[in-house]
Amino acid sequence: MPAFTPTPFTPAQLTELRAALLNWFDRQGRDLPWRQGQEGRRDPYRAWVAEVLLQQTQVARGLTYYQRFLDTFPTVQALAAAPESEVLKAWEGCGYYARARNLHRAAQHVATHGFPQDFVGWLALPGVGPYTAAALSSLTGNEARAVNDGNVRRVLARLHAQTHPTPAWVQGHADALLDPARPGAWNEAVMDLGATLCTPRTPQCPACPLRPWCQAHVLGTPTAYPAPKARPAAQEVHAVAVLIGTPVCAVLERRAGPLLGGLMGLPTQPFEPGAPGAQTGALADLCTRLHATPGPALGQVTHTMTHRRITLHLYRADGGPDPQDVRTAALSRLDHKALHLAQAHAAPLFGPE
DNA sequence: AAACCGGGGCT
């Protein structure tokens, strides 16, 4: 017996449902810059960059980054030949920087060995998991692989009124629904439906081509599917940071590890906000490490990242390592906020514009 | 199972 409940649709229903969604897609599907060329035969480089970008970034926001990234690296050879710092600079502000580092590493493999030709080949690239491998093998090779992303999960959960769809449940139903005649278009169609009509909060059921088959619509509570996931509470983090130099030419450090790895930023030192003297102690420790002299406070900025709420207490300092050009370095939003604060502090009233 | 990041929607 199967591990999941197979699709309740009869073959005739399946044919109608597929035709309804694909007909909608042919007329209402989104015209996106990475969807050039024939369906199922999209350009692999453009599709790949787009899919990695769209792993954690919504289309509306992703368009800007996609444009910038392709202008900077028009081909996989250009991407492979670039230093990592330039790749991160092109990705700057987009978040989840491991995506850019993996894309860069994978490009060096692709530039010499060529693009993967199937699902397993795509899956072998760093930064390409089951979703992206299914998307790329279907979009560029018309392979019959059903994608399983957040949109698909939501569409299928509503279609079958399933509050707690497991990954295996979603994959099973996605496989059953996939139109084997047009796998690439089918995947694009389901994701477009989830992104434009079957949205998380305010679904547009009256316009939905799948409404005749949708159990959640029958029950009248589409937003109940799937049930929201529990999330860990945000954690308060405090750190001191120093500005040595100016907001456009400052001492920067390269961040290592999973958090903002590979990006540059102002030197920082965390501290326990409750403990007396902890903040001045952290400033002293940081300046000792940098061989710098602490100066006046410039203010503080807050930024939320993952499950952390970070407060950066910014100070001026002197001495230490050589400052560098801030504009050519890849920085996180947090550091841009800190530098903006320093700039406002430097010229609070006057100055050009 | 938990961590990674930033923006957009809703209150």
Place this chain on the structure above:
DNA sequence: AGCCCAGGTTT
């Protein structure tokens, strides 16, 4: 103006 949410891959 804030809070809350969503989201593939990796470790």
